[in-house]
Amino acid sequence: MKNFLVKTIANAAALAVATWLLKDITLTGENTGRKVLTLVLVALLFGVVNFIVKPVVKLLSFPLFVLTLGLFTLVVNALMLLLTSWLAGKLDLSFHVQGFWTAVLGGLIISIVSWALHVVLPDDRD
Template structure:
């Protein structure tokens, strides 16, 4: 359980950095800071769920592309997962929106780097 909380907080932090760096293209709206923080945590939960359920299937289907591109297709897969998270967030009424594929590619790269760094720094449940 502690590992899930740490990973969700790391995802929320990484999403927050991506929103901060790509503000006009990745939007997180809300009335107050508390609303934005709550929305960010909920979006991190959706993002974690998408990465847990959908990403392995997409990686398995696109395995030949992973081999052909020596793993660079991971940038595209991460961008698609971020766009799917944006769509799901809009569907369930969360104020989070990613504007376009290339923004999602850069955002996915930022989220991957920051999430990795936060997972190294933050303790896990092991």
């Protein structure tokens, strides 16, 4: 449970950094509390998308991973971010990613920030 909480907090922080750095990733809300709640919900949604959809996409596109020496991961991360944005819209969450290239940059930022936070934050593995 602690590991799940750490991953959700790291994802929420990474999404916040991407929202702060890129003007085409938007998070709207009336107040700070609403924005934080939306970030946490989007982070949970992003975690579910990465847990369920990403392995299937990676398996089906394995030849592209080999051919591009892993750089296709950037495209897959962008697609997961776009899917999260689409699902957030369907769930009436005020999070939106506009455009593929914004999603590529956002996915890169989210990956770097999540990795850094997972290094710093504790989890339940000993």
